[in-house]
Amino acid sequence: MQIFSAILGLVALTSSTLVDAASPGYRSLPWDGRTFNLTVDTINDKYLTPILMQRNGGQDGNPVDYVSVQYQARPFGYNGDSGQLSIGVDANAIYSTDKDNIEGASDGTTFFRASAMKAEAFLNAYDWRLIFLGSDLFRIGVDASANPPIVYYRINGNERGQVVDRLRTWHLKSAGGNNMVLEFYTSTGQDELALNVTSELPGQLRVLHDFHIGLFTQSSVGSAPAMNAQQDVVSFSGVSVEATAIDAGAPTPAPSMAVTSAS
Numbered sequence: 627m628q629i630f631s632a633i634l635g636l637v638a639l640t641s642s643t644l645v646d647a648a649s650p651g652y653r654s655l656p657w658d659g660r661t662f663n664l665t666v667d668t669i670n671d672k673y674l675t676p677i678l679m680q681r682n683g684g685q686d687g688n689p690v691d692y693v694s695v696q697y698q699a700r701p702f703g704y705n706g707d708s709g710q711l712s713i714g715v716d717a718n719a720i721y722s723t724d725k726d727n728i729e730g731a732s733d734g735t736t737f738f739r740a741s742a743m744k745a746e747a748f749l750n751a752y753d754w755r756l757i758f759l760g761s762d763l764f765r766i767g768v769d770a771s772a773n774p775p776i777v778y779y780r781i782n783g784n785e786r787g788q789v790v791d792r793l794r795t796w797h798l799k800s801a802g803g804n805n806m807v808l809e810f811y812t813s814t815g816q817d818e819l820a821l822n823v824t825s826e827l828p829g830q831l832r833v834l835h836d837f838h839i840g841l842f843t844q845s846s847v848g849s850a851p852a853m854n855a856q857q858d859v860v861s862f863s864g865v866s867v868e869a870t871a872i873d874a875g876a877p878t879p880a881p882s883m884a885v886t887s888a889s
Contacts, residue, residue, distance in 0.1 A: 655736065659839075659865035661709030662697065666690050669711075677840075682720050692719060692857075704741050705864030714857035715750075715841040720850045740839055740865040744768075748775065749854040752843040756860060760836025763827075764808065767842075779810055781825050839865060 659672050669675055669689060681687035692714050699710030740757050748754075748770035758765035762783050769776040810823040839862050845851045 655867060655869040657867040659740075659867070660705060660707035661695055661711040661863060661865075662707050664695055664709065664711065666693055666695055669693060669695075681718055687719075696861075699861070700863050703863050705739055705866055707864040710861045710863050711839075711865075712859050712861040713840045714859040715853070716857045717850075717853035717855060719853075736835070737868045738837060738866075739868070741863050742839075743861045743863075744859070745861070746859070749856055749858050750843075750851070752851060754858075754860075755838075755842040757839050757862075758837075758842075760838065763835075764810075779812075779823060781808060781827065835867075837867060 657672075664672065666689060675689050678689040678692055679685055679687045694712045694714075696710045696712065698708050700708055703709075738757070738759075742756055748768075751771040753767060753769045753771065755765050755767040758767070763781065765780050765783075767778055767780075769778065808823075808825045808827065810825070812822045841858060841860055843851055
């Protein structure tokens with residue numbers, strides 16, 4: 627059983643937007659992306675799914691072909707989520723564009739949380755983003771071309787604190803920041819979160835975010851990546867975006883990332 631936190635995906639993906647935001651087209655904090663009260667038919671209640679519809683340049687994809695929901699998958703799951711949202715990618719899951727919108731806190735913390743697991747070895751040995759922002763402010767992914775696969779965390783596209791992790795249990799990750807200082811926390815299984823990397827970035831914190839979970843890879847040869855006929859599937863649980871950072875010592879925390887801006 628391989629478990630890790632992730633970012634988005636080029637092949638299958640769901641996106642989140644927050645509700646009742648001040649900015650048109652964006653949703654405000656807190657946003658609940660947990661799975662315990664979702665079905666495949668109600669994914670649109672919490673997530674934007676155009677990428678699941680955009681298959682091979684068309685608009686005829688069906689989310690049920692790439693997404694499944696399982697209840698009580700994590701009886702002691704993080705973030706009050708006992709459910710599990712599984713997203714798969716295959717040779718037919720290439721998309722053209724995507725968009726999801728979340729309005730973060732302009733004068734406080736924007737805290738992204740998620741935990742992810744892969745139960746089987748990767749069939750497609752690529753570098754997969756699993757949890758990330760469209761701005762690439764941060765990304766969590768796994769390099770499945772390495773042996774063993776490498777779970778990594780990157781800021782603004784640069785590598786930070788890359789580590790080889792066991793991919794046999796849930797990997798939990800979180801981050802928080804202040805004035806573009808990002809604190810990245812990690813955990814495995816039922817362990818408590820521990821501070822992994824602190825990074826200070828220049829500039830001002832962006833308030834509007836595209837937040838993605840799923841499987842995303844890119845080809846450098848000008849054509850779609852060669853994919854196995856069977857799907858690679860990653861499961862996600864405990865996904866949310868909040869204005870309050872979770873206590874780093876809290877038990878069974880899931881992958882999270884928080885960014886704070888000082889007024």
